[in-house]
Amino acid sequence: MPKRLLxxxxxxxxxxxxxxxxVVPLAASAVGAFQTESGFGFGNFTKSLELYTSDVIFxxxxxxxxxxxxxxxxxxxxxxxTLGENPRAVALLRWLYRWPMFIPFIxxxxxxRTFLAKNGLMNNVLIGLGVITPLQAISFLDWRGIVIAxxxxxxxxxxxxxxxxxxxxxxxxxxxxxxxxxxxxxILVEILVPQVAxxxxxxxxLSFVTMMSVLSVPLMINAQSPTMxxxxxxxxxxxxxxxxxxxxxxLISLAVTSCVAWFYLRYSMRERA
Amino acid sequence: MSVAASRAPALPxxxxxxxxxxxxxxLALLAxxxxxxxxxxxxxxxxxxxxxxHTLPIDYGLSYWGxxxxxxxxxxxxxxxxxxxxxxxxxxxxxxxxxxxxxLARLKLPFRALILLAFLIPQAFPNLxxxxxxxxLFYQIGLNGTVPGVVLVHVTHGLxxxxxxxxxxxxxxxxxxxxAARSVGxxxxxxxxDVTLPLAAPGLLASAIFVFLESLDExxxxxxxxxxxxxxxxxxxxxxxxxxxYQIASITALLLLIPSIGFMLVVERFLKSDVLSKVxx
Numbered sequence: 001m002p003k004r005l006l007x008x009x010x011x012x013x014x015x016x017x018x019x020x021x022x023v024v025p026l027a028a029s030a031v032g033a034f035q036t037e038s039g040f041g042f043g044n045f046t047k048s049l050e051l052y053t054s055d056v057i058f059x060x061x062x063x064x065x066x067x068x069x070x071x072x073x074x075x076x077x078x079x080x081x082t083l084g085e086n087p088r089a090v091a092l093l094r095w096l097y098r099w100p101m102f103i104p105f106i107x108x109x110x111x112x113r114t115f116l117a118k119n120g121l122m123n124n125v126l127i128g129l130g131v132i133t134p135l136q137a138i139s140f141l142d143w144r145g146i147v148i149a150x151x152x153x154x155x156x157x158x159x160x161x162x163x164x165x166x167x168x169x170x171x172x173x174x175x176x177x178x179x180x181x182x183x184x185x186x187i188l189v190e191i192l193v194p195q196v197a198x199x200x201x202x203x204x205x206l207s208f209v210t211m212m213s214v215l216s217v218p219l220m221i222n223a224q225s226p227t228m229x230x231x232x233x234x235x236x237x238x239x240x241x242x243x244x245x246x247x248x249x250x251l252i253s254l255a256v257t258s259c260v261a262w263f264y265l266r267y268s269m270r271e272r273a
Numbered sequence: 274m275s276v277a278a279s280r281a282p283a284l285p286x287x288x289x290x291x292x293x294x295x296x297x298x299x300l301a302l303l304a305x306x307x308x309x310x311x312x313x314x315x316x317x318x319x320x321x322x323x324x325x326x327h328t329l330p331i332d333y334g335l336s337y338w339g340x341x342x343x344x345x346x347x348x349x350x351x352x353x354x355x356x357x358x359x360x361x362x363x364x365x366x367x368x369x370x371x372x373x374x375x376x377l378a379r380l381k382l383p384f385r386a387l388i389l390l391a392f393l394i395p396q397a398f399p400n401l402x403x404x405x406x407x408x409x410l411f412y413q414i415g416l417n418g419t420v421p422g423v424v425l426v427h428v429t430h431g432l433x434x435x436x437x438x439x440x441x442x443x444x445x446x447x448x449x450x451x452x453a454a455r456s457v458g459x460x461x462x463x464x465x466x467d468v469t470l471p472l473a474a475p476g477l478l479a480s481a482i483f484v485f486l487e488s489l490d491e492x493x494x495x496x497x498x499x500x501x502x503x504x505x506x507x508x509x510x511x512x513x514x515x516x517x518x519y520q521i522a523s524i525t526a527l528l529l530l531i532p533s534i535g536f537m538l539v540v541e542r543f544l545k546s547d548v549l550s551k552v553x554x
Contacts, residue, residue: 003380003381004380004381004382004383006376006380007376007377007380007381007382008376008382008383010372010373010375010376010380011372011373011376011377011382011388013369013372013373014369014370014372014373014392014432014436015373015388015391015392017369017425017428017429017432018391018392018394018395018429018432019391021407021425021426021428021429022394022395022398022400022403022429023394024410025402025403025404025406025407025410026398026402026403026406028406028409028410029402029403029405029406032406086290086292086296089293089296089300092300093300093303096300096303096304096307097303097307098537099307099308099311099534099537100307101537102486102533102534102536102537103530103533103534104486104489104490104492104507104529104530104533105490105492106490106492106507106510106511106526106529107490107510107526107529107530107533109514110314110510110514110522110523110526111310111311111313111314111526112310113514114310114313114314114317114519114523115309115310115313115314119324119327120313121309121310121312121313121316122309124328124329125305125309127328128328152306152307152310206396206397209396209397209398209399210396212399213398213399213400213401213493214493215401215492215493215496216492216493216507216511219511219515220511220514230399230401233401233402233405234401234496237405237497243405243406243409246402246405247402247405247406249402250399250401250402250405251402253399253401253402254398254399254402257397257398257399261397
């Protein structure tokens, strides 16, 4: 029994930090969302939806598209790393794909802001190669820029998790399928992906939440309307000091992520049952 | 078959692996997608003048570097602020995470899985509304706009890496070594200090670097809690970029990038697979 007490004592300070500096403010945000000048009510929510419905939809669509693309690309990368038969190409890909992972979001914002601009390096290279004419050059600094930034930054993280899980799948299964004449694509879709589904889902849910709370990318790439909820929250605080609407918007984004988490939990429960 | 094809380069002149054409195209495209934006960034750091429709900068030079590193520029102040805050964050996080990680890895804890999950909370909820309310709370107790305030926010954010990696690092140390030390008469504290801690050190170092980088790169918390009194690198990057000063923004971005990429290249030396496979267990 004293050993258990000692263990709890050792964990307690770290746990206290999380509770005091995360759980309490989170609760304050939930309570604050219902606080209006005339007492508790749904005033902040009606105001939020009046002003920002299109931004809420925009955010959900952007983050969902990004999550889907991240999933597809990381399966492709993980699949090639596991099933690729040319060791040199596999080594090259393994070296290549991870670069954006540790690049901070704020830097990703700045880097892609210059790269995707009308006179950015991307358009310049395309013009140089003769793919497009200078008049056809367009800026990608709108919703596409945000999606590109998210996919660019988050794919390596999910791919790393997926590739790790794939490499621990029993090679015997893969060899057997291969000997029976299954194509590599079929092995990927029918053997590898189902076996790493849980890891893939964890990576995607974490990415979804991360993307929902990134402020720097929408601020740097596309701050005009429609923009993402995070940019609206920052604007409400900085321009009006309006904590009520900011907290209501926060609670809305929390509700969106909770939906995703709930789907994930239901899925993993069914897997275990 | 393709096994034979991949051996083809060993027999020059006999067979050329045509698969290198699609492979080369895809890998080159991927390389452009990844290194194109980074090249653009580096070009901006040495561009004196660059505007549409010029494909490349008109003049090259390092005058903006001089401006960033001039002793009176606010870049040096934010650089030292960022490093100072990151250092304090690492110290505080490890002081909290080493005992917690040891307890979670070795001692029998009630609700162990639940406690481990609790540290994931800051990653599992959108943290922007939380930072907004922390800023409000800190403002009331006078912590807003101070270095300790920013450090506390960064510790909360980095604790999940610190605790999870420390737990995995301690779990990867063989229990029998500790028992052997105890059986020859070492006290529990001594066994921990002389056996377990040195063996877990590479993993702990990895978690320290993780926390350091997370703190260095953190934008949202610093934006609400630190600005405008505590100026940090990411904030400088944001204001420079918003003001259209792409050179200063790119140089700042490059300074933030170098430690991150350096870490990516050496991470596997610190985080061995025996530790990695225990993360989250």
